[in-house]
Amino acid sequence: MLSQSEIILRMFVSLLVGVIIGYERSYNQKTAGVRTYSLVCIGATLFMIISVYGLPSLSSIYNFYGFRLDPGRVAAQIVTGIGFVGAGAIWKDRGNIRGLTTAANLWVTAGLGMAVGLGMYFLTFVSVVCVFLALYSSPLFCRLGLLKYPPEEENSKKKNKDISY
Structure with a gap:
């Protein structure tokens, strides 16, 4: 079982990661911002801590034939659930796909x-750097003149001055 200080550290690292990525999206005036990304990251961390450290501690209670604990099942369901949430963020608008x-x-x-929940801080740090490189x-x-945004996207960015929180 994790110590309380390690749980606090993991949850605050998760919050920080969500805030950092959410800030970039809010700064670029996207609908999902700091709150959304923070909650997604915190939720995934919470579920992984419960799955890996919480459920095995209950194995003595559920010690009967055929019962097997598998933390990978929770991880797979996080991926599926977030895929469902992400699908709701995708919109088709007059032939343009957004989100x-x-x-x-x-x-x-x-x-x-999930990585923070497992205590994989270095992997998380490297991944955040890669996410920012991808986003920017x-x-x-x-x-650099190597890529051009479609005119509709440039116009919608100028029109949409609302900042998400």
């Missing part, structure tokens, strides 16, 4: 929360 990056970002944030690669390519 794919948000959906993918929610999905990877859940993975980050497209605007960088545009500035």
Whole structure:
């Protein structure tokens, strides 16, 4: 079982990761922002801690034939559940599909929360760096003239001045 200080550390690291990624999305005026990403990351961390450390402690209570604890089942259900949430973030608007990056970002944030829940801090740090490189690669390519945004997207960014929280 984890110590209370380790649980606190993991939950606050999870909160920090969610805030960092959510801030980038809020800064770029996306509908899912700091709160959404923080909650996804915290929830995934919580479920992984329960799955890996909480359920095995109950094995003596449920010690009967054929019962097997498998933390991977909870992890698989997190991936499935976040996939469902992400699907709700994808919208088709007059032939344009929006929200794919948000959906993918929610999905990877859940993975980050799962890694934090398992205490894999280095993996989480490297993954956050990779997420930021992925999120900022497209605007960088545009500035270098290697990629162009469609005109509709540029216009909608100028029109949409609401910042999500």
